[in-house]
Amino acid sequence: MTAETADxxxxxxxxxxxxxxxxxxxxxxxxDRAEAVHDMEAFLDAGITTFDCADIYVGVEEMIGDxxxxxxxxxxxxxxxxxxxxxxxxxxxxxxxxxxxxQVEAIIDxxxxxxxxxxxxxxxxxxxxxxxGDPLVGLxxxxxxxxxxxxxxxxxxxxxxxxxxxxxxxxxxxxxxxxQYSILDRRPESGLTAWAGAHNIQLLCYxxxxxxxxxxxxxxxxxxxxxxxxxxxIKYRLIIDEFGPWEVFQQxxxxxxxxxxxxxxxxxxxxxxxxxxxPQVAAAIVGARYARHLPQTLEVFGFALxxxxxxxxxAVLRDAPGPQGPVFGLERDRGxxxxxxxxxxxxTRPDDKVVGSG
Numbered sequence: 001m002t003a004e005t006a007d008x009x010x011x012x013x014x015x016x017x018x019x020x021x022x023x024x025x026x027x028x029x030x031x032d033r034a035e036a037v038h039d040m041e042a043f044l045d046a047g048i049t050t051f052d053c054a055d056i057y058v059g060v061e062e063m064i065g066d067x068x069x070x071x072x073x074x075x076x077x078x079x080x081x082x083x084x085x086x087x088x089x090x091x092x093x094x095x096x097x098x099x100x101x102x103q104v105e106a107i108i109d110x111x112x113x114x115x116x117x118x119x120x121x122x123x124x125x126x127x128x129x130x131x132x133g134d135p136l137v138g139l140x141x142x143x144x145x146x147x148x149x150x151x152x153x154x155x156x157x158x159x160x161x162x163x164x165x166x167x168x169x170x171x172x173x174x175x176x177x178x179x180q181y182s183i184l185d186r187r188p189e190s191g192l193t194a195w196a197g198a199h200n201i202q203l204l205c206y207x208x209x210x211x212x213x214x215x216x217x218x219x220x221x222x223x224x225x226x227x228x229x230x231x232x233x234i235k236y237r238l239i240i241d242e243f244g245p246w247e248v249f250q251q252x253x254x255x256x257x258x259x260x261x262x263x264x265x266x267x268x269x270x271x272x273x274x275x276x277x278x279p280q281v282a283a284a285i286v287g288a289r290y291a292r293h294l295p296q297t298l299e300v301f302g303f304a305l306x307x308x309x310x311x312x313x314x315a316v317l318r319d320a321p322g323p324q325g326p327v328f329g330l331e332r333d334r335g336x337x338x339x340x341x342x343x344x345x346x347x348t349r350p351d352d353k354v355v356g357s358g
Contacts, residue, residue, distance in 0.1 A: 021054070021063075044071075048297065050085075064115055085115055157179070159177065164177065175201065179206070180207040181275055184240065190326070197279065205281055215268045239323060272286060276300065
């Protein structure tokens with residue numbers, strides 16, 4: 001089975017399934033670090049060449065860097081260079097008013113060191129509040145870092161059209177936008193997808209499996225409420241609330257399971273394929289931690305959804321419009337229930353607490 005690829009720009013191809021890193025960071029349950037690092041090689045060898053991380057995913061850049069460094073020592077620079085790493089630059093909320101260019105470049109230099117590479121393949125930029133400070137400072141620094149050879153491509157994350165357009169107007173070549181997009185959360189369809197197509201920007205989609213809610217584990221399960229220690233589960237349980245009542249979510253899981261049974265794949269594979277089939281989507285980011293998850297991850301490249309499958313899924317989606325408004329609009333409200341679970345200062349305070357806690 002051959003992993004599909006997509007070109008973000010001429011000469012820069014990525015795997016259409018990206019191995020996500022958020023699940024390896026703190027607040028997402030226990031992680032066997034040694035096993036997770038060791039198993040990255042199996043994903044690479046299977047064609048999952050692209051890895052997603054961020055400066056604020058505590059410890060994850062270092063894990064990927066350990067993998068790349070070990071790979072370089074054992075198998076040579078050519079194999080190590082085949083790993084594509086997409087990281088992010090997310091200056092802390094508390095720094096936005098007064099952040100200096102050298103502080104921004106220091107984050108890039110730190111990512112290079114952590115990842116044990118000489119050039120970052122893609123840096124995805126985010127600024128928590130565009131009314132604070134001057135976000136152009138951040139992107140101007142990234143452009144200079146690009147000219148210095150420290151990074152190859154620029155992207156953004158968690159922005160809709162209104163947030164991204166000013167940076168295109170300022171002359172930045174934005175190759176991608178990383179957004180939450182799943183069969184539960186279809187906010188990119190409200191304008192962003194078509195706009196991105198017109199501006200040669202491709203979507204890299206996270207939340208494809210809603211933190212694990214779009215799996216057989218939850219089919220037929222009672223509503224768990226919000227009593228989770230894992231922030232990822234709280235985040236996506238809130239998305240299910242926006243999608244529709246738990247009963248409607250169960251209807252969706254049942255249809256995904258029926259389609260999966262028809263094709264001999266899991267319901268989560270169907271949910272991932274649905275995202276990959278949407279216009280302007282280059283890749284889906286899947287949080288598979290270990291090599292034992294690899295066979296199911298690869299299933300998505302071995303089948304296609306047909307017209308009957310689409311009709312069955314559309315019948316559920318018509319009655320469940322999902323989250324409304326712009327991409328990341330709900331989450332951008334720091335006082336709202338989606339925004340209150342975020343951590344905003346992880347670069348300077350890795351032990352940062354959620355708003356209103358502790």
